[in-house]
Amino acid sequence: MKSFVLATVEGITPQNMTIHQRRTKNLSWTLYANGLLRIQGTGIMTDESTPWAEVQDKIESLVLDLGVTSIKSNAFYNCDNLATVSVPNGVTEISTYAFYSCDSLSSVSLPSSITSIDNKTYIQTSYR
Secondary structure, eight states, X not given: OOOOOOOOOTTOOTTSOEEEEEEOSSEEEEXXXXXXXXXXXXXXXXXXXXXXXGGXXXXXXXXXXXXXXXXXXXXXXXXXXXOEEEOOTTOOEEOTTTXXXXXXXXXXXXXXXXXXXXXXXXXXXXOO
């Protein structure tokens, strides 16, 4: 018989069940009922590792786990309800239009490991 350990991350509890989940080559992502999108894995985001367009209107907060090293161009394009972003140490690059047209964006936590943030990252957002 297998046993499972439930870890709590940013308010994830059994009451905040997974509503959508997908794995790509190097990253996986889970969208919880409370609007939290959690991205896990290692390496850079690629076009195939950002397939959440079909649920983007449900994303309210974003947490990237240690191991993710970049946020690609247009990664969260038009995620209108995305309000908070937590980026871990180890991420070095945030590309062009990463948060383009995220109208609700109000809080972004960035680590000291960031070496490059494109000047168009936050275009058409309320975040400055």
